[in-house]
Amino acid sequence: MRAAAALLRQVFAAEHADDAAATLNRLLKDRTGPLRLTSHGGSTPWHPHLDHDDDAPWDEWFLASSCMALTVLVWDRQCPPGRICASPGCQNVFITQGSGPERRFCSRRCATRERVAAHRRSRSAEQSSEVT
Numbered sequence: 001m002r003a004a005a006a007l008l009r010q011v012f013a014a015e016h017a018d019d020a021a022a023t024l025n026r027l028l029k030d031r032t033g034p035l036r037l038t039s040h041g042g043s044t045p046w047h048p049h050l051d052h053d054d055d056a057p058w059d060e061w062f063l064a065s066s067c068m069a070l071t072v073l074v075w076d077r078q079c080p081p082g083r084i085c086a087s088p089g090c091q092n093v094f095i096t097q098g099s100g101p102e103r104r105f106c107s108r109r110c111a112t113r114e115r116v117a118a119h120r121r122s123r124s125a126e127q128s129s130e131v132t
């Protein structure tokens with residue numbers, strides 16, 4: 001799972017649609033099987049699979065299914081599907097949604113922590129310039 005997450009992380013690190021597409025194309029070529037529908041022998045509703053085997057291990061299923069979802073997002077939006085959180089201590093990835101101002105943090109918690117840290121830095125810079 002960890003290895004699969006590290007591979008997917010490269011897609012979230014892409015700055016432009018071209019980079020995201022190139023990274024996804026590499027993963028689709030090297031790490032996934034053919035796109036197909038399966039019902040697992042009639043035991044589930046029909047659904048798409050992109051892993052090498054309908055009963056592949058979880059990490060392979062996770063990587064293949066994530067590639068499929070991210071591919072659809074790049075196709076739909078023509079931009080990278082997400083980002084890596086700008087908070088240095090966090091580094092979570094997140095899916096960007098809709099239009100509006102570009103999101104830099106994974107959560108309100110990270111955004112607030114970084115805003116407070118920036119405020120403290122500017123305050124201490126002011127104070128040290130007052131002393132000298």
Ligand SMILES: [Zn+2]
Nearest residue numbers: 085090106110
């Ligand atoms: Zn974060």
